[in-house]
Amino acid sequence: MLTTDRLTIRLVEAEDWAAMREIWLGFSRSPYAQYDRPHATDPADVRARIARWADVTRQGTAHMFFAVCLADAVIGYIAFNQREDGHEVGYCFHAAHHGRGYAGEALRALLAHLAGKGFTRFSAGTALNNTPSVRLLESLGFRLTATERVSFYRDEQGRDVFFDGGVFALEYPAAADASRLGKGVPGGMSARQGERP
Numbered sequence: 001m002l003t004t005d006r007l008t009i010r011l012v013e014a015e016d017w018a019a020m021r022e023i024w025l026g027f028s029r030s031p032y033a034q035y036d037r038p039h040a041t042d043p044a045d046v047r048a049r050i051a052r053w054a055d056v057t058r059q060g061t062a063h064m065f066f067a068v069c070l071a072d073a074v075i076g077y078i079a080f081n082q083r084e085d086g087h088e089v090g091y092c093f094h095a096a097h098h099g100r101g102y103a104g105e106a107l108r109a110l111l112a113h114l115a116g117k118g119f120t121r122f123s124a125g126t127a128l129n130n131t132p133s134v135r136l137l138e139s140l141g142f143r144l145t146a147t148e149r150v151s152f153y154r155d156e157q158g159r160d161v162f163f164d165g166g167v168f169a170l171e172y173p174a175a176a177d178a179s180r181l182g183k184g185v186p187g188g189m190s191a192r193q194g195e196r197p
Helices: 014-028 032-035 042-058 102-116 131-138
Strands: 008-011 062-070 071-085 086-093 121-127 144-152 160-171
Touching: 008 102, 014 042, 014 071, 014 086, 042 062, 071 102, 071 160, 086 102, 102 131, 121 131, 121 144, 131 160
Parallel strands: 086 121
Antiparallel strands: 008 062, 062 071, 071 086, 121 160, 144 160
């Protein structure tokens, strides 16, 4: 468990499913939802998915899911999924908590914690039009390394609806501390939300 000035960050637990469902329900109404895979919000589906997240997180470092808590309430999550050259970061926070710097505070703490354990390469993908997410990543030291055309939805005629996505990367020595990760982070929005297992 990690703590920051305002937050507690812990491993996701199966019992977090209801809070995660609320996060996804709120996100589905966001203008940024068009830039991410849709999440099933049926209670049974969410319960099963979060139980899988909790299980794989405790099995090792290939897939790590963290709950971000304000007092005792889960207000968001951050996921790290192993890729060929590091871990891809995904995150999503409840809409009621956007614009308060919680995502940046939690990400800064987790990135520094993982760097201290030897994980030094991170990537994240987000829509270039998702300005809050792009600003957040850049404030943490991520740099745009590539762009891609992405589609998660189809129009009424069944054609893919594309948007321009950005691939961001962060690399630093294992001894890095939180001060390397920037300050003044804007509110947390979604980057590709870390979906794997």
